[in-house]
Amino acid sequence: MTTATTATEPVALQFDLLSQAFKENPFPTLARLRAAGPVIRVRFPLLGKAWMATTYDAVNELLRDHQRFVQNPIAAGNRWMGRIVRWLPGSLKPLATNMLLRDPPDHRRLRGLVDQAFQRQSIEALRPRLEALADQALDRLAGQAARAPGGVDLLAHFARPFPLSVICELLGLPPEDRPKFTRWAARFTTSTNAAGILWGLVSGLSRMMRYIREEFRRQTRHPRGGLVAALIEAEEAGDRLTEDELVAMVFLLLAAGHETTLHQITCSVLTLFDHPRQLAELTADWRLADSAAQELLRYISFAQFSKPRYAREDTEFFGQPIRRGQMLLACLAAANADPSVFDNPDRLDIHRQPNRHVAFGAGIHVCLGAKLARVETAIALERLFTRFPRLELAVPRSHIRYLSRPGTRALVGLPVRW
Ligand code: HEM
Known part of the structure; x- marks a missing residue:
């Protein structure tokens, strides 16, 4: 249960942002959040x-005003959050150097390096390779079915x-290591209680960090021609x-x-x-794939908060x-459902134009x-529904x-058949 208060009253309103009902249909709660004010006081469990x-x-201003609002709690005098960073186990400390937690000028330096390497090949030029990787994954899905x-x-x-095969290929990580990432990532998601989540996080993260460090050593001797090798080159050149920043970046x-x-x-x-x-409509005209992907990003708002x-x-x-020193969060899902910007925001409209959603954030930390x-989303949908036009749920909708x-x-999972 997440509790909302105003600045003067300790507890004024309550919102349950973890329930199945909210995840299934967040729009009524998001409307109540906005109705409570553009900026409200809330209490989160952890x-x-x-x-x-x-x-x-308010979301745009919070994410774009880098003078008043910063990522680093220590720079803002928040000693409590600063202490949490200091208490991290040694193997996880480098995580605190990742660019999503840094402010200028460090953020600019880190983002500049990866922007260059990331944009070396344009995403459009990658399209045929992305399609081939989607088809390979579909072959395995068919085998499993x-x-x-x-x-x-x-x-x-x-x-x-x-997407795991795509990012591993971009980074230049060996294909045979992908099952390990799947196992480690599963540790983050399978626990339901706080202690289990924390333990899963620490053990899964520690293994990933160790793997990345070893991979740097291997690629320093034998580069594999991906982003990891490009970052090692950048480090050696300038x-x-x-090393901690390199590890945090790849992680x-x-x-x-x-x-x-x-x-x-x-x-x-x-x-x-x-x-x-x-x-x-979409399966009859795949030229709609890009605008459908944009609208699905807005409508779903997978990252509900910054x-x-x-x-x-x-x-x-x-x-x-x-x-x-006080903490602020941007509710991206509420911004993406703001009726002053989006007509009928709780309706999916794959033709929606313009669609200036903030599903990827805004400002200097906007999603890389x-x-x-x-x-990837557009290709995944096109390849999936083209290959299996009779795709449907394999369980009643209420079981999802x-x-x-x-x-x-x-979602926990999505059982399908065709
Ligand atoms: C649908 C998929 C995705 C969503 C919804 C998403 C969402 C976001 C959001 C909301 C932020 C900003 C968070 C904040 O400001 O607090 C962000 C940042 C970031 N995302 Fe994504 N993301 C997605 C996919 C990806 C992919 C595929 C990559 C990697 C290639 C990626 C890499 C990053 C990085 C590196 C940052 C930090 C940027 C910075 O601090 O400058 N994301 N993402």
Whole structure:
């Protein structure tokens, strides 16, 4: 249960942002959040008290005002969050150096390096290779379905392996190591209690970090021609990255590069099952794939919240007095459903134009993989529904469950048949 209060009253309103009902249909709650104010006081189970921006304008301003709102709690004088970083086990400390948690000028230096390497090949030029990887993943899905005539989990056997193979190929990580990432990532998601989630996180993360460090050593001797090798080269040429920063960067790309897109693909398929007329329109004209992918990003808003920001100074924000060091979050899902920007926001409309959603955030931390994720989702849908035009749910709709993880709208699985 997430509790919302105003600045003067300790507890004014309550919102359950973890329930199945909210994950299944967040729109009524998002409307209540916005109605409570553009910036409201909330309490999260693990994070504690924070301010939450709920409207399109407040979300954009929070994410774009890098003078007042920063990523690094220590720079904003938030000693409590600073202490958490210090308490991280040694093997996980480098994670705190990842660019999503850094401010300029460090953020600019790190993002500049990876932007260059990432854009070396344009995403459009990658399209044929992405299609081939999607088809390979579909071959395995078909093989799995042949062994399980009652239905096959689309998440485990297509939506995860496809983006995982894409990001591993971009990074230049050996294909034979992919099953390990799947096992480690599964540790983050299978537990339901707080202790289990924490333990799963620490053990899964530690293994990933160890693997990445060893991979750097291997690729320093024998480069494999991907982003890891390009980053090692950048480090050796200009000494602009520490080893910890390298490890944190690859970890961020590996985790953000597939754990997000896989849920976007799975939720997109479910959303299209729920909207059969729009699915029929899309399968009849795949030129709609890009605008459909954009609308599915807005409508699903997989990342419901941004990462925390911290006020660098005492300030006033949309009428609320914010004290130095206080934490703020942007509710991306509420901004994407703001009726002052989107007509009928709770309706899926694969033709929606313009569609200025903030599913990828905004400002200097806007998602590095936005274009890749969009193209991957469009390709996944096109290849999947073209190959299996009679794809359908293998269980009653009411059996579909969401992970009760805070901040994301992600399915536990999606059993399908054709
Ligand atoms: C549908 C899929 C995806 C969604 C919804 C998504 C969403 C987001 C959001 C909301 C942020 C900003 C968070 C904030 O400001 O607090 C972000 C940042 C980021 N994303 Fe994604 N993402 C997706 C796919 C990807 C992919 C495929 C990659 C990797 C190639 C990626 C890499 C990153 C990185 C590196 C950042 C940090 C950027 C920075 O700090 O400058 N994401 N993403």
